[in-house]
Structure formats: C-alpha cells, structure tokens
Amino acid sequence: MKDAHQKEMISRHFGARGWYTQIETPVFFESSLEAKPKEITDIDVLALRPGNDLRWELILADCKTRKGQSPVNRALWIKGLMDYYSATSGIIILGGSKNIEKDHKLFAADLNITILHESEFDNYDRSIIYPDGSKDYPVSAEDITGLKNLGERYPKIVPLLNYIYCIAWNEANRIEYIRKVIGELKSTSKEIDPNNNDHIAAFYEACSIFSIGLAECTGIVFNQYLKPDTKKDLDEALRVIIWGGRSQYEFISKLRRELMTAKGVKPTELTLPNWDIFIELSRNLLENPRLAFSLPYLFQRVSVDIQKGIDVLSFTGKNELLLLKFAMLTSQYLCAAAQLPPDFCTESRGLFDQKQSGIVHE
C-alpha cells in the first residue's frame, strides 16, 4: 500500500485530537439490489468528533500518492461521500507534485475540504496540535488495522467484527448501533473467550461502536428533555429514540406481541435487554452528556492497549475519573445485555475498578 504512510499521518493526527478513528472503511449502498451488497469504494480514514451541540461530526480523509491526480477532482469525489454520509468536513493528502493549484485549494476550502501536500502535513499537524504535533501519539494506523484484522485468526467472531468495521458505518442512523451491537455481541457471546486478549479487545471495539449510538441518544435526550425528572419520562423518550420514532416503536411492538401470542408465549414489553440498567446508564450520562462523546475514543484506546499487551489507559488521570466511571457502567451494561460469560464481566469491572482506584490515589 503506497499510501500507508499518509494514512498513518492522518490517523495519528485524528487520534491525537481525541477523535475516534477508523481506517479503510468499506462503502456499500444501503438499499442495494444485490443479495449481498458489494463494496463500492472505501474511505481511507474517518473520524468522529463531538460537535458543540451534542451531536457527532464526521470527518473523512482521502490519501493519494499517485502523480497526476487532479486535486479538485479528488475534492469533488470526497465531497460526494461527505454528502452521502452527512460529513462535516474532509481532508485530502496528496503525494506527487508539490504544486497544488491555489484555486483548487480555494475551491475545496469552500466545500469544507482541506487539501494538503504530504510535505505540508508536518507543518499543519504541528500548528493544530501545537507545538509537537501527533508524531508521539501512541496509537498507529497499524494498531487500528490490527484490531480490524482479528477475524483472520478468529473466524467465529467475524460477524461481530464485520458489523463493527463495515456494516455499522453504512447504517442510515447511528442510534441503530445501540440495538445492533447488543444483538451481534449476544449472538457471538458463546464464542468469546474471557482469557483471550484479542477477544477482549474485540469486545471493547464493540463497546466503542455501542457508545457512538449511546452518545448520540444521550445528546438527543438532553437537547429535548435536559434530565428527565422521572424514570417514566426517560423510559418513554428512550424507547421512541431507539426504535426510530413513536409509530415505528408501536408498529414493531405490536408485531412482536402478535408473534409471541401466536407462539403461545406471554407477551412482554418491547425494550432492550436489562432495560432498567440501560435507563440508569442513560441517566448517569445525562449528568455530563458531553463526556458521553469521549467514550468511543476511550474504548478504542482500551482495545489497542489490551491487544498490544501494554498498561491499559495509562493516559488517564484525575480529569478522566467520571469518564472512566461512564465507561465502566457502559461496558457492564453491554456485558449483561449480551450475556457474556460472568468471569468476563468480572474481569472487565476489575479493570475499571483498579484504574479508577489507582487514579484516586495518585
């Protein structure tokens, strides 16, 4: 891969800014006519960053080393993807000739796209992440790709990984992650080995994706209701948001009720598993909703650290205590909802317990 060094530069830069990053994300057409949707293209590097109004902002990056690439053509190409994914901005790193036409740059800037020649990147990086830039940021593109390629060694967990790295990014709505990650994790739960660090790393990647949906949901609830006074209010708000609107919820709920009755099973309310715990988790996040948007990044760092076998979350300190508590509550919920082995849940809890206690006594 000729553009690997460019992906490395931009993924480190995104990570150093505290953004959740993915590399080489395949693009499918959601409403494909094919039985199995085919990959149309891919996004070299993408990042999710928290917006100012408790919404996600998606950033797309395109890397090209070949000579003769028209900068403005690349800008128009990425602009198409930005529109399709409702991305906020784009960045293009080009190799080849250093002379990028000023008008191409201006045209791109007008579309919220930054065009940089790879030789300019260091300057850009050091200015944005002043003064050292992102070169010492400990997570490399290879680390992230390493997580993504776990399926090559563990085919039984491929469906989960496939959701995390492919399907999730082609969902029309990030709120879907909440339901679907629980579902994918639950169907893989029997394959997860609590003693296998790679499996543990995959679980925290699942936590990352789950928490992207959870943060979005938290932002919507907060913007609409602030902190609902009663459990009933939050319960109702969450059901409507998670199932994509009241009518959708009622429709699915009715369908499910009829199905259960037909099977001779006593119908139960349509909720996520361990619903009361999920409501409490959501209420906890509403105490500091902005922090919910840092969870995916934190979980990704846990995954990388575990897979590399290094001290987990060594970068956290007293300022991250509440974030660590949120991470602990989120991972515990997901463990319970997906019915992961009990010792897996205990281990995960122990990890966050020890981390928090260690920081408290620093």
Next chain:
Amino acid sequence: MSEIKKIEPKEIAIRAHDISVSMENASVPEYDLLSIIGMAVRLSLHLRGVPAISYDVVRQVAVYLLDIPSVAIKTILEFLAEAEFIRLITEGKTIKTIIPEIPFYSDIFDDLGTLAQDGHFNEPELLTLSLVLRLSQSPIPQDHAYRLGADKDLVDKVIDIGTQGSFIVSTRARGKNILLSPTYFPENNDAYSDLVAGHSAGRVSKVLDLLKKYQGWPLSLIEKENKVGEEPIDYKDIAVLKKLAGDGFIPPPAIETTHSGINYFVFGPRPGLGRIHPSERPIYESAMALVAAVRQGQLLPDRFSIKDPVALLGALKSRGFIKANTEALEQYKQVAALRVGKLEEIKPGWEQLTLIDRPENIKAVDLAIDMVSGEISHPKSDDEILIALRKGEKYIESLVGRKRIKEEKKISVDEATQQTLDEFLLRGRAGD
C-alpha cells in the same frame, strides 16, 4: 413493640434521615441502627452521580460537612455497599476507594428502608421512629405519645432525647405539653401548639393533610360546600381552618374581585423541610400569591374558569406569560404588586400577566407548581457539597477547611440511667 411493622420502609429511611440531620453530630447511646440508616441516607444523597473517590475524602466530607461521626463511617459505607449503592475497593480490610453507583430513579429511601427492616431496631429506636412519623403529620399533645404502646419512662426518655437532639420541640399551651417536629413545622410553633391544645390532634392532622393536598383553597368555598377539594369536612374542621388563617400563622393571601368580593385562600405547612431562610421568605409569599390567583380563576371565576392550574403555571414558566383575559387584572393584582409579573393591557379590558424574568420569580413559580400539584418534599442534598464532590478533592478541601475542628456533642443520659451509671462506677457492678 409492633409499631415498626406498620411503618413503610420509605418512612423509616426518611424519619431516620430527619433525626440524623436535626441531631447534627450529636451521638445518642440508645440509637444504633437508626443513626446508621439516617446517616447512610444523608451520605448517599450526596454521592449520587459522583466519580470514584478516595476513602479519606469521603471521611472528611462525612465528618466535616455532613456531621457524621468518624467512627460510624466504615459501618455506613458497608451498609451502602450491601444496598449496592456503592462499591468498595479494598486492600485487605482497608477501604481505599469508593465508587458510587447510587441509582437516579430507584427510590433511595425505599431501598435503604427495606434493607433497614432486615436489621433489628431496639425499643427506643422503634418508639422514636413511630413518634417522629406521627409528628410529621401534625403536632400532638404529649399525652398522645404515651398511646403509642411503649412504657411511659421510655416515652419520656425519647422525648428528652428528641428535645436535646433538636428533632422534637416541646412547648406549653393552654396548660398542656405539646410536642412538635421542627422539621415539618419549623414556623409558628406557638400558634400550632395552641391549635392542637384547643382542638383534637387528630382533627388538626386531618385538616393539615387536606391542606397539603389542596393548598390555597378558598375559605369561603370551604365554608359554603363543607368540603376541601372533594373531601367532606364538618364545622369543627372549619374552625381549625379558620384558626390556620388567623393570628399567629402566615396571613393568608386575599383577592378582591367585583364578582365574588374578598376571598381568603388557606394554606397548610410550607412544602420543604426545615426553617425557611429569611431571604427565601419573599419567594414563598410570591408562590402563595400565585397559587391564590390560579385558585381564584379555577374555583371562583367570573365567566371563564382555569381548567388545569398546574399547566397554566407551567406555561407561565416556559412561555413567560399567561394569555390575556378579562379577569386577569383582579386575579393577578397581588402577583404584580409583589413584582413576580407585570400586567399588560393587550386590548381594552384584556390583561396579560408577563413573568418578570428573575431567578427568584422562577423559583416562586416552581414552588407554586409544587403546591398546586400537592408535591411532597423529600430530603435533598446540599448543592454546595454536591458540586464540591463532583469537582474533586481540591474543592472539597477548601470547603472542609472552614469546618476543620468539629466538636462531637453527646446527648446526656436521663436521670435513671445516670444513677445506674454512677452506681456502677462507685460499686464496680450494676445495681441488684
């Protein structure tokens, strides 16, 4: 004593909390589980939503800011851990870190009260809980305390502890000793005592319960229909109501209208616990004026009645005004006089009440909503301590610094116990 079986778990936790707050850091040898529960409720109210925190910091907050004796902290934390409200990270037997997981929506009082029921309360504790629960409803003559099923000496002992511990006030009216809870009846002690001494305590309790539910009901309507809200009352109850609207109590707001003359609106004890801060009194008076105004429109309208007073007050808060109508001028005159809102003529004869956007006015509207909807106040956390706990160790240190030296108060034992103690010290053994 089987009285405790009749007390709901939630009530046990709330009363234990009230007692613990009133006693500050005083210790009572007779109270064991009761004190633990009271202090556990108090601590848990302040730990909700807080990140992981070291044992040392919790201890400082507990001792210096929440009046919890140092020796009790470990037991309280273990009790809260048993309730799964916190998790303790330990090294051997040493508690190092506390990770609070106090639920936001589960009822703290109910959960801790239920857990407390599994423990064993001693006789003085059982009697104290029963007595404080009774006093939360209305003041009572001291004689009534002897009817709770306990030995007279024990009742006297508990009253003595209560008065020394500041959770019972004993006053004298019309030749009777009257007991009163300063938590629930913090103002007008003498007037309440006189009311209870002159009428039956049961009647006063019934009337106060009705007024908590129907705050600001017009006295003239009560007299005319012989009922408060939907609940029938008799002429003796009305006599109590008139006393509550009379001398010694906060004067009831009055509204004069051309169609229904002067009407007085009667109120029960103020929602909320403890004595009102002088700076908060105008807020309470503004809230009473607002409640009286919406009750006038709801129950004594000229042509158009208010269907949902809570929704109307909610609209005043969220929208900032109540739509103009022809009755607003007379109805909201007092509200405007107290500078809660201003009346603006939209067209001749049609006035709109616009809320004057000040924090104290928003508080008054919130309080009025609570009063009209009959909300019952539960103990709350101290905002200053809560924020300090969330900000971290440095902030707690600065708060604690102001209260560093804490003197532990002891409630003296009663005469009989003192005699036994003296005898034991002199003779080296208990009395034969």
